[in-house]
Amino acid sequence: MQPNNALLKNTLQSVSAQTGITSPANPFIQPIRNSSQSRQHQQEIRCPAPPLKCKKTPYRTFDGSCNNLQNPSLGVAISPYGRLLTPNYSDGIHAPPVSVTGEDLPLARLVSLVAFGEADIPDPQFTLGNMQWGQVVTHDMSMQAGGTQSKKHKTRCCTDGGKIIEKNIAHPTCFPILVPPNDPAHSQTGRECMNFVRTLTDRSQKCPGNEQKLAEEQLTVVTHFMDMSLVYGNSRQQNSPLRSFRGGRMITEERNGAEWLPRSNNATSDCDVQSTTEVCYRAGDVRVNQNPGLTIFQTILLREHNRLADALAALNPHYDDELLFQEARKINIAQYQHITYYEWLPLMLGAENMLKNRLIYPVQGGRYVNDYDPTVDPRVLNSHATAAFRFFHSQIEGRLDLISEVRGMSGALRLSDWLNRPGILEVADNFDSLTRGMATQPEELTDSNFDTEIKHFLFRRSMAFGTDLRALDIQRNRDHALATYNDFREFCGIRRASTWEDFLDLIPSKKVEALRSLYRSPEDVDLTVGGALEVLVEGALAGPTFLCILTEQFYRTRAGDRFFFEREDPLVGFTSAQLNEIRKASVARLMCDNGNNITSVQTQAFRTVSANNPVLPCTQIPQLDIRQWQDLSYGREFTVTAQSFLENVYKKK
Numbered sequence: 001m002q003p004n005n006a007l008l009k010n011t012l013q014s015v016s017a018q019t020g021i022t023s024p025a026n027p028f029i030q031p032i033r034n035s036s037q038s039r040q041h042q043q044e045i046r047c048p049a050p051p052l053k054c055k056k057t058p059y060r061t062f063d064g065s066c067n068n069l070q071n072p073s074l075g076v077a078i079s080p081y082g083r084l085l086t087p088n089y090s091d092g093i094h095a096p097p098v099s100v101t102g103e104d105l106p107l108a109r110l111v112s113l114v115a116f117g118e119a120d121i122p123d124p125q126f127t128l129g130n131m132q133w134g135q136v137v138t139h140d141m142s143m144q145a146g147g148t149q150s151k152k153h154k155t156r157c158c159t160d161g162g163k164i165i166e167k168n169i170a171h172p173t174c175f176p177i178l179v180p181p182n183d184p185a186h187s188q189t190g191r192e193c194m195n196f197v198r199t200l201t202d203r204s205q206k207c208p209g210n211e212q213k214l215a216e217e218q219l220t221v222v223t224h225f226m227d228m229s230l231v232y233g234n235s236r237q238q239n240s241p242l243r244s245f246r247g248g249r250m251i252t253e254e255r256n257g258a259e260w261l262p263r264s265n266n267a268t269s270d271c272d273v274q275s276t277t278e279v280c281y282r283a284g285d286v287r288v289n290q291n292p293g294l295t296i297f298q299t300i301l302l303r304e305h306n307r308l309a310d311a312l313a314a315l316n317p318h319y320d321d322e323l324l325f326q327e328a329r330k331i332n333i334a335q336y337q338h339i340t341y342y343e344w345l346p347l348m349l350g351a352e353n354m355l356k357n358r359l360i361y362p363v364q365g366g367r368y369v370n371d372y373d374p375t376v377d378p379r380v381l382n383s384h385a386t387a388a389f390r391f392f393h394s395q396i397e398g399r400l401d402l403i404s405e406v407r408g409m410s411g412a413l414r415l416s417d418w419l420n421r422p423g424i425l426e427v428a429d430n431f432d433s434l435t436r437g438m439a440t441q442p443e444e445l446t447d448s449n450f451d452t453e454i455k456h457f458l459f460r461r462s463m464a465f466g467t468d469l470r471a472l473d474i475q476r477n478r479d480h481a482l483a484t485y486n487d488f489r490e491f492c493g494i495r496r497a498s499t500w501e502d503f504l505d506l507i508p509s510k511k512v513e514a515l516r517s518l519y520r521s522p523e524d525v526d527l528t529v530g531g532a533l534e535v536l537v538e539g540a541l542a543g544p545t546f547l548c549i550l551t552e553q554f555y556r557t558r559a560g561d562r563f564f565f566e567r568e569d570p571l572v573g574f575t576s577a578q579l580n581e582i583r584k585a586s587v588a589r590l591m592c593d594n595g596n597n598i599t600s601v602q603t604q605a606f607r608t609v610s611a612n613n614p615v616l617p618c619t620q621i622p623q624l625d626i627r628q629w630q631d632l633s634y635g636r637e638f639t640v641t642a643q644s645f646l647e648n649v650y651k652k653k
């Protein structure tokens with residue numbers, strides 16, 4: 001399916017004086033060339049078989065299949081990312097890009113050190129919750145196949161002592177990040193190499209559709225749709241062990257009077273626990289334990305499901321487990337889509353930009369928006385997930401404040417101490433204190449600075465230093481062979497640079513100098529790098545090139561989702577009165593309802609507390625009225641099953 005360019009045109013007029021967008025090149029017309037790459041990657045990721053026939057149901061499948069009825073496997077878990085531009089493999093198929101001069105690109109770690117700063121500047125407007133919601137959305141939308149380096153990867157490309165494992169004996173998926181001389185951190189320990197394993201692709205996994213040995217496409221293993229797959233799992237097999245199959249509920253474990261995510265069956269492999277009794281969780285997404293803020297939101301969204309299921313069960317005691325589960329899931333996803341599109345994305349992409357490009361509509365109450373378009377490709381774009389969306393790693397703060405109910409600071413955690421160690425949340429009042437912290441503490445300014453905790457100490461475990469997220473992002477850009485920054489400028493309607501000076505239209509001169517010192521040609525600049533150095537578009541948290549990609553993605557994610565919550569559709573939509581209730585959802589309300597004992601929060605929790613956004617008692621935060629889901633169309637003597645409910649929906653039509 002071809003990318004939808006109409007929207008881009010619109011976006012671009014707002015970000016660039018230039019007009020005229022070149023048509024994206026077709027990524028599927030790569031010539032066949034010889035490749036030395038013949039050894040196979042590990043085989044644990046299997047490509048899914050396309051569904052034979054889609055059933056008509058009001059609910060999403062777990063794996064995302066049958067969302068698009070014309071192309072049922074579009075957006076399914078374990079399928080290639082979408083592409084806007086032809087990949088830039090140096091051999092046309094598989095090998096990472098090199099400079100236009102034929103030489104190597106500058107080392108990713110060197111680019112991270114030279115082009116990006118580490119200054120810790122608090123954002124005056126937005127809270128750490130804003131950053132954290134972004135990671136939730138990220139984890140819903142994509143996960144590169146084959147590992148994310150967050151846990152110690154099985155495939156070792158460096159020795160434990162930090163030396164490079166020779167190419168001829170290393171695993172073929174190895175693409176280690178080499179440490180430059182005089183590295184400010186790693187020269188102290190003699191580390192020369194940081195582990196990096198290439199993402200699995202349609203070719204490495206022999207997926208149908210790429211039998212002709214065309215350019216490889218990386219696989220993403222979660223559903224492309226914004227469907228809370230991180231809570232519910234990406235297949236029926238992943239979902240079942242998370243459900244209690246009673247009253248529509250998901251499994252939780254009760255400890256100290258609170259409900260927690262269920263514990264992982266293998267804490268030592270899933271977490272970096274220091275004892276076998278230390279808590280480690282499982283959820284619909286394997287990254288659930290990665291950092292405390294993420295685990296908090298996973299817990300809040302899970303508790304919200306059970307809260308909704310209980311309320312529905314009280315209202316409709318004649319509903320069976322499956323029906324309660326699916327209805328609670330549907331409401332939970334709708335609230336979350338509403339928060340994402342109407343509360344969170346406007347801060348990131350700018351409300352005006354979103355309105356203009358039809359990512360949101362000026363609708364209120366129970367008014368529907370019918371913009372579903374089955375010809376819109378809903379897949380997550382490689383350039384979005386691998387470059388543009390990762391720019392928000394800049395918002396990460398390396399210190400997590402513990403905040404009391406009266407908004408006093410009672411302590412703080414160092415991020416790198418608590419990666420993959422979620423047990424800290426069950427200690428004392430930490431769950432609530434960190435939740436309030438997310439609503440109180442500012443995130444780091446969205447700029448070209450990345451916190452030292454993620455630049456030198458990421459996943460350090462008990463070591464002095466860890467890995468570098470910015471270097472991982474740059475190396476991943478090359479692993480996925482994204483077209484260059486210059487290509488994307490042109491694609492986005494911005495003038496293509498032929499000299500270094502041409503970058504000065506969007507990038508400050510000091511940063512252009514840094515680029516000139518690193519790269520051999522303006523043609524070489526990686527998208528991840530150039531895009532992250534641009535001055536932000538006014539009213540948004542991204543520069544023009546990334547804003548163009550992000551806007552295109554979030555347009556596709558809504559208009560390409562047959563189940564988007566605002567649709568008027570008797571089968572998959574809500575009643576107008578229900579939609580009116582969904583639109584009351586907010587992240588503040590989620591925190592109030594699903595903290596252990598949170599009694600106050602500001603109405604707009606992604607924004608810092610101010611005179612216009614004061615901390616209020618939870619009783620004053622708008623709340624969905626579940627009574628709109630009361631179903632009086634059945635005699636109470638019957639148990640209503642999902643199947644009979646469905647039949648009734650058809651009768652009503």
Ligand code: HEM
Pocket residue numbers: 131132133134135138142143144147148149150220290291384385386389390392393395396454469472473476
């Ligand atoms: C403490 C917070 C966070 C940590 C520790 C973290 C860490 C990571 C790591 C280790 C990866 C994989 C890197 C690789 O191997 O290529 C990754 C990927 C990614 N991150 Fe983050 N991240 C955080 C927050 C965020 C936020 C706030 C966003 C965006 C708003 C974000 C967006 C992404 C995206 C889009 C990917 C690629 C996903 C995929 O397709 O696999 N992350 N992050």
Ligand SMILES: [Ca+2]
Pocket residue numbers: 139140141222223224225226227228229230
């Ligand atoms: Ca998803």
